Amino acid sequence: MGYKGKFKVWRGDASGGDLKDFEVEINEGEVVLDIIHRLQATQAPDMACRWNCKAGKCGSCSAEINGKPRLMCMTRMSTFEQDETITVTPLRTFPVIKDLVTDVGFNYTKAREVKSFTPPADLKPGEYRMQQIDVERSQEFRKCIECFLCQNTCHAVRDHEENKESFSGPRYLMRVAELDMHPLDTAADRKKSAQEEHGLGFCNITKCCTEVCPEHIHITDNALIPLKERVVDKKYDPLVWLGNKIRRRTSSDA
Template sequence: MSTVASSTAYDAHFRVWRGDTGGGGLQDFTVEVNEGEVVLDIVHRLQATQAPDLAVRWNCKAGKCGSCSAEINGRPRLLCMTRMSVFSREETITVTPLRAFPVVRDLVTDVGFNYTKAREVPAFVPPPGVGPGEYRMMQEDVDRSQEFRKCIECFLCQDTCHVVRDHEENKTAFAGPRFLMRVAELDMHPLDAAADTGLDRKATAQEEHGLGYCNITKCCTEVCPEGIHITDNALIPLKERAVDRKYDPLVWLGNKIRRRGE
């Protein structure tokens, strides 16, 4: 008796945003989906069969370069890490560019805002008198900052943060969760000697990078593909240290006494 293997392929309904800086809209496609594929595979199939001029940014296809950030059904995601199996076969899948940043073309956005903010964060300041290879840290401190170094610069947290996403006017004063996390990492680094140079990272977080705009809704944490606890482990502790520095009466008194002794 002969048997015929059943096919797992099916046709899915996609809606993909097409356009450029002058405007655009959603375009409907019916495209084949095979077992084990991710959304980026489908976008590539669309390029190969129906929309050769469809623009999309990608590189590693392994969830480590952060290039293929987009919004799928309104949620910021990596195209290469979103499996088609999470959607029903009858579901219409809508793919749009990151809403928080200007569109270049189709699914490609101009994320230059993030690089501008990155340059505004002062770098790690090496401790004086300690050469390369001589740094020593407690393992607990290494583990704490190592979590933040898992960031792949996908900017999904920046895109989903409503302070950036819904209020264009905030961008000049607000660095966003990715770069406030960077400030927090440096501020808690036991070897960072920024204070010796007169740089108060807690003060700059509040006054220059807009820490006060963050209302800790945890939306940045929810979309992080690396599972970094941005809010709980970086932003909330940074807020607490900034508040202690600015409003704690004992700190205020200590500063007064210190100034008198100088």
């Protein structure tokens, strides 16, 4: 059975905007993205929203629904009361282009700053070998659909515009952590770059990124915290410090 639902959708652009009220038909089994499409078809043909697969795998339809960062295509209308007013707004962390579409270019800039996987020079394609436990260790992180909900909800980015230059955010620190775990990666020191180039110290592990991940990746527990621990071991462990000092002295004597 269908019913009339109440929606508030943010309409506007970079110069400003406001929430607009809509009353719209809602049918059984629908998701928020279905309703946005119905509004486009029946009441607001110029409403802008980004979407592609409608299956929770492309990450395109990210928005904030009743204040929580979510994928519109994975948010079922059945999770709301029929008399509840549902508010849909664009991702707050990124500049608005129009209506529900934001400029997420920040994330692509940070992606390019992560040095790519670099295999040993003496290995040819097809010769890579690694233990299954090492494959499984980082497999979880490869589920990321780059919806940028974790980037959007991270308060170190969301509430502090000045951090964006120095802080890559949870999605790309997770990428650094994945590469740091890879036994065949020979790129520059990932732990050092995490701290000095990607702003690992800005993360205070509140787990807000994990809470909004639609792929249920344990970003904080399995990527960021272990990366922080490895950085601390390398930088502050007295035995590691002594070992590095001895190695430097030995190499200089040679």
